[in-house]
Structures are given as C-alpha cells and as structure tokens.
Amino acid sequence: MAEANRLSLHVPEPEVRPGDTPDFSRVVIPKAGSVERPPVDVDPREIRDLAYSIIRVLNRDGEAVGPWAGTLTDDEVMEGLRHMMTLRAFDARMQTAQRQGKTSFYMQHMGEEAVSCAFRKALEPGDMNFPTYRQAGLLIAGGYPMVEMMNQIYSNEADPLKGRQLPIMYSSKEHGFFSISGNLGTQFIQAVGWAMASAIKNDTKIAAGWIGDGSTAESDFHAALVFASTYRAPVVLNIVNNQWAISTFQGIARGGSGTFAARGHGFGIPALRVDGNDYLAVHAVAKWAVERARKNLGPTLVEYVTYRVGAHSTSDDPSAYRPKTESDVWPLGDPVIRLKNHLIKRGLWSDDRHKQTEAEILDTVIAAQKEAEKHGTLHSGGKPSTRDMFEGVYETMPPHLRRQRQKAGV
Amino acid sequence: MPRMTMIEAIRSAMDVSMERDDNVVVFGEDVGYFGGVFRCTAGLQQKYGKTRCFDAPISELGIVGAAIGMASYGLRPCVEVQFADYVYPAYDQIVSEAARLRYRSNGQFTCPIVIRMPTGGGIFGGQTHSQSPEALFTHVSGLKVVVPSNPHDAKGLLIAAIEDPDPVIFLEPKRLYNGPFDGHHDRPVTAWSKHPLGEAPEGHFTVPLGKAHVAREGSAVTVLAYGTMVYVAQAAAEETGIDAEVIDLRTLLPLDLDAIVASVTKTGRCVIVHEATLTSGFGAELAALVQEHCFYHLEAPVARVTGWDTPYPHAQEWDYFPGPRRVGEALLEVMEA
Numbered sequence: 001m002a003e004a005n006r007l008s009l010h011v012p013e014p015e016v017r018p019g020d021t022p023d024f025s026r027v028v029i030p031k032a033g034s035v036e037r038p039p040v041d042v043d044p045r046e047i048r049d050l051a052y053s054i055i056r057v058l059n060r061d062g063e064a065v066g067p068w069a070g071t072l073t074d075d076e077v078m079e080g081l082r083h084m085m086t087l088r089a090f091d092a093r094m095q096t097a098q099r100q101g102k103t104s105f106y107m108q109h110m111g112e113e114a115v116s117c118a119f120r121k122a123l124e125p126g127d128m129n130f131p132t133y134r135q136a137g138l139l140i141a142g143g144y145p146m147v148e149m150m151n152q153i154y155s156n157e158a159d160p161l162k163g164r165q166l167p168i169m170y171s172s173k174e175h176g177f178f179s180i181s182g183n184l185g186t187q188f189i190q191a192v193g194w195a196m197a198s199a200i201k202n203d204t205k206i207a208a209g210w211i212g213d214g215s216t217a218e219s220d221f222h223a224a225l226v227f228a229s230t231y232r233a234p235v236v237l238n239i240v241n242n243q244w245a246i247s248t249f250q251g252i253a254r255g256g257s258g259t260f261a262a263r264g265h266g267f268g269i270p271a272l273r274v275d276g277n278d279y280l281a282v283h284a285v286a287k288w289a290v291e292r293a294r295k296n297l298g299p300t301l302v303e304y305v306t307y308r309v310g311a312h313s314t315s316d317d318p319s320a321y322r323p324k325t326e327s328d329v330w331p332l333g334d335p336v337i338r339l340k341n342h343l344i345k346r347g348l349w350s351d352d353r354h355k356q357t358e359a360e361i362l363d364t365v366i367a368a369q370k371e372a373e374k375h376g377t378l379h380s381g382g383k384p385s386t387r388d389m390f391e392g393v394y395e396t397m398p399p400h401l402r403r404q405r406q407k408a409g410v
Numbered sequence: 411m412p413r414m415t416m417i418e419a420i421r422s423a424m425d426v427s428m429e430r431d432d433n434v435v436v437f438g439e440d441v442g443y444f445g446g447v448f449r450c451t452a453g454l455q456q457k458y459g460k461t462r463c464f465d466a467p468i469s470e471l472g473i474v475g476a477a478i479g480m481a482s483y484g485l486r487p488c489v490e491v492q493f494a495d496y497v498y499p500a501y502d503q504i505v506s507e508a509a510r511l512r513y514r515s516n517g518q519f520t521c522p523i524v525i526r527m528p529t530g531g532g533i534f535g536g537q538t539h540s541q542s543p544e545a546l547f548t549h550v551s552g553l554k555v556v557v558p559s560n561p562h563d564a565k566g567l568l569i570a571a572i573e574d575p576d577p578v579i580f581l582e583p584k585r586l587y588n589g590p591f592d593g594h595h596d597r598p599v600t601a602w603s604k605h606p607l608g609e610a611p612e613g614h615f616t617v618p619l620g621k622a623h624v625a626r627e628g629s630a631v632t633v634l635a636y637g638t639m640v641y642v643a644q645a646a647a648e649e650t651g652i653d654a655e656v657i658d659l660r661t662l663l664p665l666d667l668d669a670i671v672a673s674v675t676k677t678g679r680c681v682i683v684h685e686a687t688l689t690s691g692f693g694a695e696l697a698a699l700v701q702e703h704c705f706y707h708l709e710a711p712v713a714r715v716t717g718w719d720t721p722y723p724h725a726q727e728w729d730y731f732p733g734p735r736r737v738g739e740a741l742l743e744v745m746e747a
Contacts, residue, residue, distance in 0.1 A: 130479070161516045171515040178482065179515035183506040189472055190507070193479025200435060200461045200485065207479070219499070223472035230467055392513045393552050395520070395575040398620065398664035 014249035018319060022326040029331050032059035032278075033066020040292040044270040051261035051271040054305055057280040062341035068284040072121070074348055080121065080279050081339045081349070083141040084113035085358060088336060089365045090136070090146060091310075094153055097369070098167075098314045102377035103153050105167045107133050111309030111327060114279040114335035115240055117141040119208070122286035123176065126205045130178045130191035133168055134240065135210050144175045146365065150372035157382030158375035164389070185211060185218030188237065192227045195235035195293070206234040206293040214245020216260055217253045225301070229267040232298035236289040237269070239301070240276065242308035247321040264301035276306030277332040279339045305332065386410045411609040415602045416587045419561035419610050420450045420526070423568035424488060426614050428458050431486060434572060436463040438473055438490030438526075447492060448528060448587060474500035474525060478507050481577075482519045488572050494529040494581060495538040501546070508577040509552030524571045528584035529557070530638055530685050531717075532591060532731050535584075536724040542637075542686035542717070547579045548663045548695065554578045554619055555663040559586060559640040560607035563660060566617030574619060583637035591638055592645035593733035622666035624673070628655035631679035631744055634670060634696050636660065639683040639732070646737035652745055654681075662692055670696070671703045678709040679744045683737055688716040710747030713740045 015023050035055045038047050057069045064070065072080065091108035098106040109116070116137030123129075129138050139149060148160055152170055155163040161171060171179035178187060178194075191209030198205045211221060216239055228235055239260045243250050250260075257263055264271030270292070274285040282304065289300035309327040311318050318324075343349030376382035390397065390405040397405070414422065427434045436451055442465035445452030454463040466473050470491050477487035491497045497504070504525065511521040531540030547555045554576055558564035564582065571578035585591050589601045589608075602608030625635075626644050630653040633643040640658045647654035655673050659666065674680045680700050682693040693714040700712050715732045723730055 128483070161514065164516065165514050169514070171518050173515075173518040179511060179519050181507060181510075181514070183502060186475065186503060186507050189475030189503075190479035190482065193476030194483045195479070196476060197480040197483035197485045200480075201483075219471055220475060220503075223467075223469045223475060226467050226469060227472050227476050392517055394554075394664075395512070399667065400664060 012249070012251035012255070014251065014322070016323055016326070018321065018323055020323055022323045022329045024329055024331050027331055030054050030056065032056040033069070035066070035068070037067035037288070040288055040295060041297055042270065044268055047270055048265060051259055051265060051273055054273050054275050055281050055285055056275040056278050057284060058278045058338050058342055062338070062345040064280055064342060068281055071284045071287050072280065076121065077280070077339070078343060078348060080118060080283070081336070081343060082357065082361070083117040083137065084279065084336050084339065086361050086365070087113045087117060087137050087140045089358070089361045090140065090149070093365050093369055094150070095314065097153070101379065102373070103155070103167045104378055105314055106153065107168055107313045108310040109134055109136060111330070111334065112240065112242055112276065112306050113137055114282050114339070115276045115304045115306060118279045118282035119238065119286040122283055122290045123208070126176070127207065128176050128178060128191070128194050128205065129208045129210065130187035130194070131180060131210045132184070132187070132212055132215070133180055134212070136168070136170070138177055139170060139172065139175060142175045142177070144172055144177070146368040147371045150369060151375055154372055154375070154377045155384065156372065156376035157384060158372070159384055162388040162391070163384030184215040185220035188224040189220045189227060191237070192224045192233045192235050195233035196227070196231050199231070199234055199296070204294065206236070206290060208236045208238060210238045210240065212245060213239060213241040213243065213250045213260060214248060214253050216263065225264065225267040225269060228299035229269055234293035234296060235299045236286070236293055237299055237301045239303045240306065241303050242306050244308045244312070244322070246312045246316060259303060261301060261303035269299050269301045271301040271303070273303045273305060275332055276304030277335040277338060279335055280342070307332065412612050413603050413609045414561050415589070415608070416558070416561045416564050416582070417449050419565035420568055420582060421452060421454070422610070423565045423572070424451065424454060425457070427488070427569055427572045428454065428462060430614060433485045434488060435480065435485055436488050437466045439466055439468055439492050441465060441490050446490065448584065450526070451490070470496055470500040471503050474503040474508065477523045478503060478511065478521055481521045481523045482511065486522050486572060488524040488526065491525060491527040493539050494527040494543050495541045497525070497527055497543065504547070504553070504577070504579070505550050509550045512576070513552060520575060521577045522575050524568070524578045524580050526580045526582060529581040530583040530585050531722055531727070532585040532593070532595070532638060534724060534727050535722070537721045540722040542684065544581055544662055545686060545690060545692045548692050552577065553663060554661065555581070556619060556661050557581045557583065557636040558660065559583065559637055559658050560590070561602055562607055562610040563617050563623070565610045566615050567619065567660060569614065570616040570619050573616065578619070581637070585638045590641045592641040593731065594645065595728055617660070619661045620664045620666055621660065622669040623658045623660055624655060624669070625658040626654065626656040628653040628677070630654060630677060631681060631741060632657060632670070632673040632677045633681045633683060634659060635683045636662065637685070639685060642732065642734050642737055643683055645734040646741055649734055650738040650741050652741045654741055667699060667703065670700065674700055674704040675707045678707050680704070680708070681713045681715060681737070681740050681744055683715045683732060685717050685732060687719045688714060689719050691716055710744045713744050715740045
C-alpha cells in the first residue's frame with residue numbers, strides 16, 4: 001500500500017497542558033445582549049444559530065443588557081448572589097472537613113455556582129430536578145437545610161440517607177431533588193420519563209435533567225433526547241459544559257459537533273447556549289425553557305458554558321493535566337464577582353456590604369457545621385445503625401435478608 | 411373458569427391492572443398499536459388510549475430509564491423488552507438505578523416497575539432469541555425475579571408484580587406461550603386449551619410472589635425447576651418411573667426456601683434443572699442453599715441439569731436444551747448414589 005493511502009487516527013488534544021501558558025483566545029464570546037430572544041413557541045429550525053452562540057446578559061461593565069435581561073427583581077438578584085456565596089462558603093468548609101478526615105469525599109462547585117442556583121429560581125414547587133453530583137445549588141437556592149446536607153456528607157446518625165450513600169449523593173423529594181446516583185448519565189433519561197408521567201397525568205409539573213459535558217457521551221444522553229423528542233416531554237435538558245471531565249478535555253466528548261447544544265438539532269429539540277457564569281442569563285434561559293415545557297411545547301436542550309475552577313473531587317489533582325492558572329484567564333470570569341459588580345453598579349450593593357454578607361454566611365455555615373457535627377462525623381460520634389444497612393432494600397424485608405441481619409448480630 | 415393461553419393470561423393481567431389503577435402504563439417496542447410481537451398487549455391501546463399503552467423507540471435503556479422516572483413520579487409502568495436477550499443495554503438502569511432507588515434514597519423515591527421479557531429456548535431462536543439471563547438479575551439486591559410456567563400463574567403473578575412496590579423482572583418462557591412443552595420436540599404439542607392448567611379466573615386475582623408450587627408430588631427425589639423445565643422434569647419423572655417431587659419455584663428472588671427445604675428434607679435427594687448455562691447459573695445458588703440447609707438429610711450429591719456453557723446454538727437446539735432424557739439420567743444417577 002502506498003504511504004499516502006495509510007489511515008491515521010485523530011485523537012483530540014486540549015490547546016494547552018501543564019507548563020503551557022493558558023489560552024482561551026479561540027473561544028468566541030459574543031457580546032452581552034447580542035443574542036435574540038425568540039418566542040417560546042418558536043420553531044426549533046428557526047433558532048439553530050442559538051446553539052452556536054452564547055446568550056449573555058451581564059456586560060463587561062456589569063450592566064444587564066439585551067432581550068434576555070430583566071427576569072428578576074432587585075431583591076431576587078441579591079438573593080441569588082447570597083445563594084452563590086453560600087454555596088461557595090459551604091464548599092470551602094466541606095473541602096476542609098474532608099482534609100480533616102471528617103468525611104471521605106467531597107466535590108466542590110467553584111466557578112459553576114450560577115448554573116444550579118439561578119436555574120432553581122426558575123422552577124415552581126413540585127417540579128423535579130434529576131441532578132448530577134455538581135448541582136448542590138439547587139438545594140441551597142431551594143431552601144434545603146445545610147445541616148441536612150452536612151449530615152449526609154458526614155454519614156452521621158442524623159444522615160437522612162442512613163449512611164448508605166457516598167457523601168454529596170443527596171436526595172430530597174420534598175425539595176424537587178431526585179436521588180443522585182454514582183452512575184453517570186442515568187438520570188437524564190429518567191428525567192424524561194418523569195416528565196412523560198406528568199404529561200400522562202395531565203399535570204402541570206415539569207422536570208429538569210442534568211448532565212456534564214463528559215457524560216453526554218453516555219448512551220443515556222442519546223436515549224433521553226430520543227424520548228424527549230418523540231413524546232415532546234415537558235423537560236429541560238441541561239448540559240453543564242465546564243470544559244473538563246476529570247482529566248479529559250471537553251473535545252473528547254464533543255468531537256466535531258461544534259457545541260454540545262448543537263446535538264439537539266438532530267432531534268428537533270430547540271437548543272440554547274448560555275453563559276454559565278452569568279446568573280441573570282442562566283435564569284432568563286431557564287425561565288424560557290421552563291415556560292416552553294410548562295406550555296406543553298416540549299423539551300429544550302440548554303448548554304451552560306462554564307469552567308470547573310476546582311479539582312474534579314477531593315481525590316483529584318488538576319495540575320497533572322491542565323495549567324494551574326487556567327481558571328484565571330477563563331474569559332467568562334467568576335459568577336459571584338460578576339453579579340456582585342452588577343449590583344454595585346446599580347447602587348444596590350457595595351464592597352463593604354459584600355464583606356459583611358460573606359462574614360454572615362460564614363457564620364451560618366459554621367453554625368450548621370457545629371450542629372451537624374453534634375450528630376457525628378464519618379469516624380467519630382454518632383453513626384447510622386448496622387440495622388439500617390439491611391432496611392430499605394425492599395419495602396418489606398424478605399426472609400433471606402432477615403437471616404443475614406440476624407447473622408450480622410443486629 | 412375461562413380457558414386462556416399464557417399470552418392471553420398475560421394480556422388479561424395487564425388489562426385487569428390497567429382497569430383497576432390509572433397509574434398503570436404499558437409500553438415497549440411494538441407494544442402499542444400492533445399489540446406486541448407475541449400479541450401480549452393486543453387491544454390494550456384501543457381500550458385504554460395511547461397515553462396508557464404506547465410504542466417506544468428501539469432503546470431498551472430508554473424504555474427502562476423512562477419507566478424508572480415515571481415510577482419515581484408515581485406511576486406503575488409495566489414495560490416490555492422484546493426478548494430477554496436484548497435486555498443488556500438496559501442493564502445499567504436496572505442494576506444501578508431501579509434496584510437501588512429505594513435503598514439509596516432511604517425510601518424517598520421508589521421504583522414499582524415491572525419489566526416483562528420473553529425468555530428461554532426450545533424454539534430454534536439461536537443465540538439472541540433463546541437466552542435465560544435470570545442469574546444476572548437474581549444476583550442484584552433490590553430486584554424481584556419471577557418466571558411463571560402456566561397461564562394461571564402467569565396472570566396471577568403478573569398482577570402481583572404490577573402491584574408490588576419493588577421492581578420486578580418478569581421472565582416469560584416464550585416456549586410456553588401457546589402450550590406446555592416437555593422437551594419432546596418430536597411429538598405434537600398440546601395447546602393450553604387442552605391442558606388442565608390452561609384456565610384462569612376472568613377478573614382480578616394474584617399469585618403471591620416468593621411462593622413456590624409443588625407441580626408434582628413425590629417422595630424419592632426433589633426436582634427444583636421453573637418455566638419450561640417444570641414440564642420437562644415431570645416428563646422425566648413419568649418416563650423413568652422415579653417418584654420425583656417437582657417444585658415450580660415461580661419466584662427466584664425472593665426464593666421460597668421453606669418449600670425447598672421441606673421437600674429435600676423429605677426426599678433426601680435433589681436435582682436442579684434450568685435452561686440457562688451451568689457456571690454461576692441460578693442452580694449454583696440453589697445447590698448451595700440445599701447443601702447449607704439440608705446437609706444432614708442429603709443421601710446423594712446435589713445434581714444440576716442445565717444448558718451447556720456455550721452460547722445458545724441454532725442447529726444443535728436439542729443437543730443444548732436440557733430435555734427429558736438428560737433430566738431422566740440425572741434422576742437415575744441421583745437415585746443410585
């Protein structure tokens with residue numbers, strides 16, 4: 001065979017690696033306010049370009065501009081900032097708690113706080129999220145008690161999941177937060193099924209599915225889009241593109257599709273791409289997609305463009321695969337600082353008030369932590385009972401499990 | 411009592427359940443308008459409308475994953491996987507999700523779903539229309555696994571499965587859909603209409619999950635079987651003249667250990683029969699349990715007659731399928747020990 005005819009395999013590589021100078025110059029960032037806001041009943045074919053752009057509200061000067069601005073009151077925006085700050089403070093405390101051996105594991109949200117915090121505010125009571133392990137903002141912004149979250153992280157005697165689940169795999173039906181699974185992607189199609197059920201029962205509730213950029217490669221992602229498209233399920237399908245799947249850059253999952261949002265096109269699902277570090281833009285887009293679902297117009301695919309500032313988890317060291325300072329040059333900045341600057345610009349906030357709020361939030365988080373630690377941490381204090389280990393496998397314990405429980409001496 | 415085939419019994423179970431409970435929905439590939447490739451859902455869409463019984467895309471993981479989401483909402487989906495051989499794409503959803511949802515959420519979310527799938531060989535189905543994957547499910551904590559062997563049980567067990575609060579894998583031996591089959595492929599088959607077990611009550615009734623049934627009483631040896639093998643074992647007993655007690659397990663998980671122990675304690679001998687491959691098959695669990703619970707009553711080693719450890723072949727169907735000759739030999743061998 002002639003050398004010219006030999007095939008070669010293409011394996012995508014990130015632009016830079018450890019030791020290189022971080023570079024996002026190739027990432028095209030449209031100006032805030034430049035992307036149209038179509039009516040919610042738009043024909044998906046008419047807004048194909050939205051999957052290749054980025055919907056943004058906050059400009060460089062901290063002003064809210066364009067057709068997507070203005071979905072929240074001043075008080076709601078300030079509450080949003082508080083939620084993001086709370087999640088960040090919570091993350092910091094729990095990250096430290098893991099280092100102190102109070103829990104085995106933690107995963108933080110640094111840089112992605114706007115996505116789940118703002119999305120939660122676009123939902124109504126009774127709607128159901130099918131989150132991944134990096135949407136705790138849905139709980140924080142939904143008013144779920146931090147003490148309960150910590151009890152779960154510590155697997156202590158007050159753990160609502162009785163010590164059965166790895167830390168951060170929360171579950172709260174009451175707060176519209178479906179039980180987190182360690183198996184990636186599985187919840188995406190379940191969200192579609194939940195939404196189909198709501199439609200079958202002629203209910204008014206909608207579902208939201210969540211997935212990361214890496215997990216879009218799982219078969220469940222494909223199944224979810226097929227089912228959502230076929231049955232026009234009232235579901236918002238959210239892809240959080242934080243550029244990284246542990247050590248793997250997003251290009252490995254995305255391939256030649258251009259954007260993750262563009263995957264919706266093949267399924268006839270309208271697809272939007274949004275600045276994930278812009279609280280106001282996330283809320284506006286979420287509201288649009290939620291309204292579409294609620295009006296029985298069908299599913300929407302949303303890609304949140306953001307950056308995973310922290311390590312993948314407490315078991316990960318990102319300096320082994322990406323430049324240490326890469327997050328500093330991320331062109332969409334920091335969601336907390338951007339919303340803070342917006343509020344200051346509008347005269348609703350100040351640096352002093354921000355510092356004061358930060359201190360108040362820290363006090364609240366520390367108080368919650370003290371309360372949780374009264375119930376024990378992973379290796380000390382109160383624990384879930386061994387008896388609990390055998391409960392809940394089935395509604396009624398079958399004879400073989402009763403025998404095993406007796407053998408375990410409980 | 412009206413006479414019905416296993417297909418009609420299964421359809422009747424879904425009909426009765428859909429009538430009684432608006433939350434019961436039925437879907438799968440070709441299940442809606444067409445009524446299923448085996449006719450198990452015929453007429454249900456016409457009767458209940460297409461939001462209660464509908465066709466699904468060819469995606470087993472999609473069917474099961476959507477059903478889990480529906481169940482967490484509050485519905486009771488009874489879904490179909492066209493052949494048990496095609497359940498593997500849904501395995502992650504079944505093992506990692508359906509089976510564990512109650513446990514991992516401490517009961518906040520539950521998964522009352524039924525996954526129906528035609529199973530078993532003896533029909534020249536080759537590699538991907540003949541498998542018996544029950545051991546892949548009995549190994550999973552949180553699932554229930556059911557295999558009926560006649561129309562009455564199929565209907566009663568399926569209604570019980572749909573009403574059960576936990577996920578149930580419902581394996582339907584397709585070889586038994588139209589009539590019982592004892593492995594004598596060279597003889598004409600009997601239709602359910604001519605068989606005493608081919609009748610079932612019209613309306614609602616249940617056969618409890620987790621309870622075995624003595625299909626043939628005997629005193630010499632216990633045969634543990636389910637599905638098609640119940641008839642093969644009975645034929646083997648008649649043909650060898652060995653007074654075997656044939657236990658139709660009906661539910662594999664949770665298992666009716668009391669019925670097994672009572673019988674083996676009485677007979678002192680045990681032969682386990684299944685179509686599935688031998689190594690790590692469900693028979694291994696049964697043998698271990700018999701050994702643990704009946705050791706001092708056993709007068710012979712526990713024997714297993716199963717499919718060979720090969721993929722299910724096409725041309726060699728009757729060399730693979732554990733028919734009455736092979737089961738009979740095992741009975742004789744166990745009696746000589």
